[in-house]
Amino acid sequence: AQTVTQSQPEMSVQEAETVTLSCTYDTSESDYYLFWYKQPPSRQMILVIRQEAYKQQNATENRFSVNFQKAAKSFSLKISDSQLGDAAMYFCAYRQEYGNKLVFGAGTILRVKS
Amino acid sequence: NAGVTQTPKFRILKIGQSMTLQCAQDMNHNYMYWYRQDPGMGLKLIYYSVGAGITDKGEVPNGYNVSRSTTEDFPLRLELAAPSQTSVYFCASSPRRDYGYTFGSGTRLTVV
Numbered sequence: 001a002q003t004v005t006q007s008q009p010e011m012s013v014q015e016a017e018t019v020t021l022s023c024t025y026d027t028s029e030s031d032y033y034l035f036w037y038k039q040p041p042s043r044q045m046i047l048v049i050r051q052e053a054y055k056q057q058n059a060t061e062n063r064f065s066v067n068f069q070k071a072a073k074s075f076s077l078k079i080s081d082s083q084l085g086d087a088a089m090y091f092c093a094y095r096q097e098y099g100n101k102l103v104f105g106a107g108t109i110l111r112v113k114s
Numbered sequence: 115n116a117g118v119t120q121t122p123k124f125r126i127l128k129i130g131q132s133m134t135l136q137c138a139q140d141m142n143h144n145y146m147y148w149y150r151q152d153p154g155m156g157l158k159l160i161y162y163s164v165g166a167g168i169t170d171k172g173e174v175p176n177g178y179n180v181s182r183s184t185t186e187d188f189p190l191r192l193e194l195a196a197p198s199q200t201s202v203y204f205c206a207s208s209p210r211r212d213y214g215y216t217f218g219s220g221t222r223l224t225v226v
Contacts, residue, residue: 044217052212
């Protein structure tokens, strides 16, 4: 079974600085999809970014980008110019190419200091 | 543009009571899911459905039941509530296998 590991239970960043959240996963598949979700205190789950494993180019969405290392099975999220509104729990998730469901990591709490 | 709607948002149950958590989506998504999130933890899959009339168990199905009679609705039934079912429950939907989910806003359930 696929597993997703987020090794940082909690991270802090100063406003306007850059932070990287780590995620590793275990799979024997060659094609799959990876996601980062944000859960602010409102508890609403919000899709931040999506990566297709067959694409070598790292996905980017405004201040959010990923570092996808397929051989290392690593999928880290970089947040640039951090803002107070970025404070949230961040979840990494994996989906098989022909799978019906997402597998989530345990999450990383990000705190942003002003 | 409602997306995924969950009701109720909060509920307190007594041990042994039953209830149904409602989930409806208006995006014509085939895939629907129920997850639970315990405090400080990730999401664990309870049940999912790949289309009307088709449901399957996830990681933690014990104590729950689901049905999917229409594309839009995917209710989660709790029978004989137990304190271990105290959690936040999320419903989600997805149009295709390669897409992420659209989530509802969650239901906070406390069993006392």
